[in-house]
Amino acid sequence: MKAAIEQFRENIQRVKNLEASHAYLEVNTELDMSDILRAEVVLIVSALDTFIHDIVRLGMLKILKGERKQTPKYQNFSVKMKIINFDEKYSWFEEEIRRRHSQLSFQQAKDIREAIDHVSKKDILELVANKIEKNKDEIIKSLNLIIKRRNQIAHESDIDPTTKYPNTRYPIDEQQTKEIITFIEEIVETIYIVIEENDK
Numbered sequence: 001m002k003a004a005i006e007q008f009r010e011n012i013q014r015v016k017n018l019e020a021s022h023a024y025l026e027v028n029t030e031l032d033m034s035d036i037l038r039a040e041v042v043l044i045v046s047a048l049d050t051f052i053h054d055i056v057r058l059g060m061l062k063i064l065k066g067e068r069k070q071t072p073k074y075q076n077f078s079v080k081m082k083i084i085n086f087d088e089k090y091s092w093f094e095e096e097i098r099r100r101h102s103q104l105s106f107q108q109a110k111d112i113r114e115a116i117d118h119v120s121k122k123d124i125l126e127l128v129a130n131k132i133e134k135n136k137d138e139i140i141k142s143l144n145l146i147i148k149r150r151n152q153i154a155h156e157s158d159i160d161p162t163t164k165y166p167n168t169r170y171p172i173d174e175q176q177t178k179e180i181i182t183f184i185e186e187i188v189e190t191i192y193i194v195i196e197e198n199d200k
Helices: 002-028 034-064 091-101 109-116 124-132 136-156 174-197
Strands: none
Touching (some): 002 034, 002 174, 034 109, 034 136, 034 174, 109 124, 109 136, 109 174, 124 174, 136 174
């Protein structure tokens, strides 16, 4: 499971490198550098998505090896007998999880909760809210707003269709972007902690 958080930390460092690049270029060029901020939003959500994929896959492998308790969702994860091979590393199972989850994104709050249900019987967002002493509904709302913002950037070129001026993009600033990064980092680090603490 540790590999999942290590990968996230590596991915978030790339985002923070962009943050530093934006700060430097804002001072040293007259060009519009706001697209760097947009890239930061897309990449931090990607880091979240990757982490959830990784923690679920690694957790399911631990369950198969008898190192974590089974969950109802894990028990309903069926595989065809033809893919099962004798393999001490259970690579066939890992490949099947990757294949089945490859078309899914684990970004929205409900998708994260449903994904984590494979490896934890408890409501992951409730556990996170209790750990960081924040309101669960506020966490869900904030997360979903971030994903909506990410989708505007990634799927709509961040263009505001409500304005009368063509190609006008939604505003974005350093503070807003930093808050998004900080929020997702806290959520991911806390998910990792509570998964390690619960349902072993």
